[in-house]
Amino acid sequence: MENTDLNQTGEMAAMLFCFPHLQGSCPRTLRLSVIRVAMYAFMLTTILMTVCGNLLVIISISHFRQLHSPTNVIILSLAMVDCSLGCIIMPFSMVRSVEGCWYLGKHFCKVHSSLDMMISSTSIMHLCLVSVDRYWAICQPLQYRTKVTTFKVILCIGIIWLFSFIFSFGVVFSEAVSAGLDSLVHPCVGSCALICNKQWGVTASLVTFFIPAAIMISLYFKILHVARKHARVMNDRLAKVTCHELKNQTSEQRERKAAKTLAIVMGVFLLCWLPFFITTVMDPFINFMTPVNVFDSLVWFGYFNSTCNPVIYAFFYPHFRKAFKIVLAKTLGFKTTSNILVT
Template sequence: MDTLFMNKTDVDNVLLCFPNQLDSCPRLQRFSVLKGAMYGFMLAAILMTVFGNLLVIFSISHFKQLQSPTNFIILSMALVDCLLGCLVMPFSMVRWVEGCWFLGDFFCQIHSSLDMTLSIASILHLCLVSVDRYMAICDPLSYRMKVTNGSVAVWIVVTWLFSCLFSFGIVFSKVNLIGLDEQMLNSCVGNCVLIFNKEWGVIAPLLNFYIPGTIMSCLYLKIFHVARKQAKMISDRTAVGLAGEKNQVSEQRERKAAKTLGIVMGVFLLCWLPFFLTTVIDPFLGFSTPVDVFDALIWFGYFNSMFNPLIYGFFYPRFQKAFRIIILRYVCRFTNSSNLVLQ
């Protein structure tokens, strides 16, 4: 009798996502302080992602000096990252903190599809930027002929279409769930988790991370090698009397190239590699990764969209000046900002 009473009490104390439904998923029980800290941290990340990328979008759209093929790729990438911050991250935040999905199965599929679409598109845009920079530095003579606004627009459209069709196709066809039993699917009401079987757990990361990441790594290594070689050639042509200044300029260029490329690849790998490693390994381990760990890895990937404006915006002087003009003129309403001109 005591045992039955204790079991009934334990069941009554369990918080459910939907208390009126017997097949509801259990709701995560967290301390209020922890929930407040999680909400505060993720809201700050969302705001930085949205407004940082809006600043990039407005800068390129407003200043003609920034409207180049390279910056059109960055503009499209900023749009992707901004949409991720607006349409995906807020719902992922509530799902992680509360441990529940409150919007039903159909919107769960929409959210999962958009999550995949925008995350993949962001990664592929980074790959496009690396290809563009490789052609500009390693083949500068034919760069202006091959890389035009039209050709860049085509590649941007292809990137968006591939990301959208791939993601929505997988989620709505449920090909990623073939062969998984009901216990693995955890089909209680209030659950919204995108999982992959062994086949798609390898195919999806391979197409959308490992191949683009390998291309980026190889191209940036080649760019760094060529940049060092060009700096040395320029240095050798400098007058002998300016040898000290020559070496200093050469070393500064090499350090700047190494720093920029190192930050680009370091942030990209730091944000996305843990998630995609887990995505590949988890199906072979019986989906044993804790939900909180998996959600944390997803947010590490989201942070790449927050860092993109910093990497591709704040590291370039023209973007820095454009941001300063926009903030002073339109945010702070600084009257003397009309005297500032982007050169």
């Protein structure tokens, strides 16, 4: 018995706690200094890329009138959402992930969790809105200019922001997500994790991810089908004035470009968010056996989608690339040949 007590005392002494002076404090995550430095370097780089990339989109769309269109209003709002994630959410999540502790109190933990859910779901819903906009532009081109206006787009964006705010803050502050988990989960002082019961794990994931993702996938497959159909029709018309070989090359290039763009859009989106939401749904059914480090990694995978969004929705378009070059040249003090963006 004495040896056992001595061993336990030695283990307690070797263990570092988030709040050593408080009883029931969470233990700090023990990591080698090299690993901690590497984690901070990677996460800081991701944060800087997220903020700077989305700021570049915001400045470009705001500065150039040629980029003022309903589609770009959605991309502008998406960039603002993703930039907010990089400025407001990711720095606090970085410290929590590396240190394994939350030092800012229970109330700010709820605010952070609510904002995290709100901004992440708003970003996902913006991606869904982009897919709806592209569907109308490609599949209903004659009705697009009259039915899709800047006012309607701003109204939809406002509804998305309002819905995400009410849903996220309502769910977290009502503590409905953790109802019935008292016997399974025993939070310690210094933890900040949003733990969902079975009902809300499924409901929240459906509302914030699976339903928008299903809409995106179905619309993008429809867009791809219509794009291929349009390419065949255009090449049938071009066949009267061009050779057969040129027609085949044009059709193949258009179909390849459309398929590549859509594959990148859906592939990056699903790669970043699908593992996290699958884990969120499954975790309550396996008595919350998912390790904290795994969950943190999946959260940062989801955050990384906001880092990729400027590349996917802006850098792929020539007029955005030219706008970025002009903005960067002015920022760095280089002379530009033109301040006018030709699209």
